[in-house]
Amino acid sequence: MDSLTIIAVVSIITAGITIGFGAIGPAFAEGRAVANALTALAQQPDASATITRTLFVGLAMIESTAIYCFVVTMILLFSNPFWNYFITQSGN
Amino acid sequence: MQLSPDEIIYWQMGFIKINATIVFTWGVMLMFFISAKVLERALTRNNKRTRLQNALETIVLAIEQQISAVGLIHPRQYLGFLGTLFLFVALANLLTIFPGYEPPTGSLSTTLSLALCVFVAVPYYGIKQRGLKDYLASYTKPSFIMLPFNIIGEISRTFALAVRLFGNIMSGTMIIGIMLLIAPFVFPVVMTALGLLTGMVQAYIFFILASVYIAAATSANKTQSQLHKNTPVIKPSEEN
Secondary structure: OOHHHHHHHHHHHHHHHHHHHHHHHHHHHHHHHHHHHHHHHHHOHHHHHHHHHHHHHHHHHHHHHHHHHHHHHHHHHHOOHHHHHHHHHHHO | OOOOHHHOEEEEEOOEEEEHHHHHHHHHHHHHHHHHHHHHHHOOOOOOOOHHHHHHHHHHHHHHHHHHHHOOOOOHHHHHHHHHHHHHHHHHHHHHHOOOOOOHHHOHHHHHHHHHHHHHHHHHHHHHHHOHHHHHHHHHOOOHHHHHHHHHHHHHHHHHHHHHHHHHHHHHHHHHHHHHHHOOOOHHHHHHHHHHHHHHHHHHHHHHHHHHHHHHHHHOOOOHHHHHHHOOOOOHHHOO
16 A cells, blocks of 8 residues: 555544544533533522523533544544645655 | 635735635624624713614623623723624624625634634733732742643643634534535524524633633632722721
8 A cells, every 4th residue: 555545544544533432522521511400400490590601611611522523533534734745745 | 625714715916815714704894893883873872772772782781791700800891802702703603694604713713813812811911900920920829830731721721712613613514514415405404503503602602711711810819808909899898
């Protein structure tokens, strides 16, 4: 295999692994956060505005770890710097 | 498939490029400018307020209330910076309902520059509120060993702020693009609606995180007496 094929294969496999494993942690974390927020809402319905606001901020911060993995995946798939480097090398 | 609106180039001369990010940012800025001019004409001081003034006051007061909920004592002095951040990101994300519009927040250069503004504003407000020496001393706060970690944290949270906004908006656009290939009839509409919600939540989060960072820089480890010295509001306990 030449270097371009190796880079393509490794990039695609790594992209799949990255988004797969990157989704596991945030999924568990968001589940726990929502479950605890629901418990808190059931116990103190008066504080619902504060709880909901904090929940949304927290969820977005948890979700951003998954988003980081997604960004890495997208970079690997659509604008891979190593791929682009070897494409320009072979062009010369 | 393009990753960001940076790759759509309208005009190029040498190394100067006018890409879609710049054009749509200018568009959002123009909308702000025109609406500010229109609202300025609608402002009155007498009791008979116009509808536009009521709308503007609702927005300003809501932002002010959110800033003071974070713990900043005088929200009015941060309103210009933080309110602009929120309104810009929110409008840039909301305009995705118009076809052909590419959100400028879906480009890493826009979000990184917004995050750099926060990166500069945090020490600015910190030094303005607490003085240079007191602010710099806050980097060594729990103990002197924490100094490099505090500095690394300052830089990494700037990047996290930028990549969070970029990733959320970019993924929304990307998912709609993929949906158009798989199920082009109803699902893209649903995902667009979800994208609007995500856009508003992300605008709020960008704004609230910037407020939290500024609040941490201006009032961290402040003793109760210093707080009272800076606040003009007299507590009932102090009156007697």
